[in-house]
Amino acid sequence: QVQLVESGGGLVQAGGSLSLSCAASGRTFSTVAMAWFRQAPGTEREFVAGITWSGSSTYYTDSVKGRFTISRDNDKNMLYLQMNSLKPEDTAIYFCAAGSSRWLATAGTPYNIWGQGTQVTVSS
Secondary structure, eight states: OOEEEEEOOEEEETTOOEEEEEEEESSOOTTSOEEEEEEOTTSOOEEEEEEOTTSSOEEEOGGGTTTEEEEEETTTTEEEEEEOSOOGGGOEEEEEEEESOSSOOSTTSOEEEEOOOEEEEEEO
16 A cells, blocks of 8 residues: 655744654655645645655745755655744645656646645744
8 A cells, every 4th residue: 555654743833943754655756756735724735845756856835945955765765844944834734745757846746645744833
């Protein structure tokens, strides 16, 4: 069974940091691009960051550039999102997702496998 499981969410004060992890199982994801999305209450799911299969290229939505870092460890079948200088507007459920291409890792890329999400809450 192909599965993505996120962890690392929680409650943090504004200005703090959190590190999210996404464990992939059931198949190897080392040959496909992956991404993080988030969804706040009452809003649509939005792209946060994407990374190509080798990690050579990364992409970020403007609101997190310079604060968030996406990375992956293909040997461990893991995806990460380091979040620094967190703001209340970063509060959302964060999802990891896997695509079907090696190189397409942007907001408009189709992602066909999703995790169940982990809650991140940033208090002011």
